[in-house]
Amino acid sequence: MANLKYSYMTNMWGLMVRYPVANQWGEWYEGDFGNSVYYLDWDRILRYHVGAGFKGIELMFHMLPYVNEYFGSPKAFAEFAKERGIEQVTGTFSLALGSEDRANHPAVLAMNQKMIDFTAELGGENINIMPASGYFGHGPLSKEQLRNAADCFNEIGRRALDKGITACIHSEFWCAVNKYDLERFIEMTDPKYAAFVLDTAQVSIMGFDPVAMYDKYHERIKYFHLKDTNIIDAPDEKRFAAGAEFNDEGDRWFWELGGGQVDFPGLWKLLKKYKHKGWVAVETDGTPDPLATLVLSKAYIDTKLAPIYS
Amino acid sequence: MRIATSLETVELKSSGPSKLRLLSKGYWLEFFQWVAAAGFTAVELPYNAFVNDPLAFEIGRCGVPISLAAVNVKYGSPKGLRKMLADFGIADVTGVHVQAGDALAEIMATDGDTARYFGLLESAGREAIGFLADLGATDLVLSPTPARGLVERFFAGGRDGWEAGFLDLTAAVVNKLAREAKAKGVRVAVRDEFWSLLRGDARDAFLAKLDKDVLYSPDLSHLAIAGADPVAVMKKHKARLASVRFNDTKFTDAVGNWRTSHPEIPTQGAQRVFCDLGDGTVDLRGSYRALQDAKYDGWAVFDSRMTLDVPRALLRMRWRIDHSIAAKA
Helix, strand or coil, X not given: CCCEEEEEEHHHHCCECCECCCCCHHHHHCCCCCCXXXXXXXXXXXXHHHHHCCCEEEECCCHHHHHHHHHCCHHHHHHHHHHCCCCEEEEEEEECCCCCCHHHHHHHHHHXXXXXXXXXXXXXXXXXXXXXXECCCCCCCCHHHHHHHHHHHHHHHHHHHHCCCEEEEECCCCECCCCCCHHHHHHHCCCCCCEEEEEHHHHHHHCCCHHHHHHHHCCCEEEEXXXXXXXXXXXXXXXXXXXXXXXXXXXXXXXXXXXXXCCHHHHHXXXXXXXXXXXXXXXXXXXXXXXXXXXXXXXXXXXHHCCCCC | CXXXXXXXXXXXXXXXXXXXXXXXXXXXXXXXXXXXXXXXXXXXXXXXXXXXXXHHHHHCCCCCCCCHHHHHHHHCCHHHHHHHHHHHCCCEEEEEEEEHHHHHHHHHHCCCCHHHHHHHHHHHHHHHHHHHHHHCCCEEEEECCCCHHHHHHHHHCCCCCHHHHHHHHHHXXXXXXXXXXXXXXXXEEECCCCCCCCCCCHHHHHHHHCCCCCEECCEHHHHHHCCCCHHHXXXXXHHHECCEEXXXXXXXXXXXXXXXXXXXXCCCCXXXXXXXXXXXXXXXXXXXXXXXXXXXXXXEEECCCXXXXXHHHHHHXXXXXXXXXXXXX
């Protein structure tokens, strides 16, 4: 049995996949004759994942109301996915915007409690959380603000653990917890309640070496968001700009595995060394073609990485 | 009559190739080039003042000119946006479109306290009025109720006749906003989507509750889906028209989708609610002539909602306006 199982974060398809099932192909194709019809429904998109060999998926925080509205419940969505070959909705992504201010903690905790419950009902294992506000307008954080954010994360993590879910710090390159205080933040949080998800592109853009980071923090790193990038150690003014995630020129931050400069073979050697087991996720938001990126990423895993460790 | 197009031709929320690029300023800089190249010199903007609804948060933070905060961050100021549009060849902004459903989405995303609803609607409208005044635009188009299915879920409370009370409170907010708007050179117009509480006869009753200078912004495809004759409706309200929305549909609401909480994204039966302008069955040419006959001198705002191909839709809209809808007989 394989040590690693592959999940895929579904945020690259758009903010909201429009339909559970697109009932009539002709409605969308006839007259338009384009390829958009292939991107309109969960039925097809889930089957692409399975066809490419990804048996897990992750959902964004904005899927919570969608799932309840269109599927009735998280459990019903998980069943819908299972019928199409998805073994598990492995986890979700959430935010702790404003956690650097204690006055915001009740609202941040309430929002994340909803996400914890949502993740549990989906059958997920992980919840990856941006730990504070965006840098623009909020950073840099003072030591006290960092402490506030860490305390908030610990409480979210404690609540998550109550439901059997691992809360993981997700380090956006545009977050107020950034290059100069990310490691301090990791140390300020309680290892019992706050794991770290190694997002290989996000940390590379901030100037960290993801392989060295895994070597250093392998006991805290319980999960992975694998994505590639060609922008290593981006200057502060790019990362700290307003709306930095979608920059004004439309440049692409994130690439399919093998499309950038991240040393994935080096990471895989460490996965083998530390005997990592379980789900690992690919996340490639911002690709112009989710279907191509999905397949290219899996081909890279199968041909370049699996021979090292699988 | 003056012709414009709406940014609502771009469907921001749903999935597709390159969809996340729509959230970047870079996309909109290119979009405005397409708009001008297609011969449109005026645009209507969508407006969402809220940030806690997850989709509103994602849309409002990176370059979509959808709120004062978004415009200030990415375009400097409303005046900065206006200057940039002018540089692209887009001389006018007709106004903004505010949807009451966004206020309810904000509540659903936060504390669930529906007692805050009318206050949020009022504050969103007030923010939009200020934005319009800064922008030098005149029309605040307001979709005054969320989808009927959602309103029923959150406000009916199992009571018969709940609609009247809800609409009375809505009318009070609209009138209050209209009075504030007038002082800033802005006018308010209401719209009756096929899923709205204003559907059918309720439209006229609601308009009767409003101050006389609150206008009516018909949306042709919504009227058609609701089973109304857009030409007849516009003739009836010809003295009160503003920002008339020209768009198209061939959708038949065979399963009573208008009653649901997600009427524009049906799950049963036919699902393509809107189509590119000219591909449907709405009497666009007849509607245009009705406005000409009424000597309507306001904005006719054209869109192709939920199109799968935005630049293609813009070019085809222009061709259809010139060669059919507004062509001389």
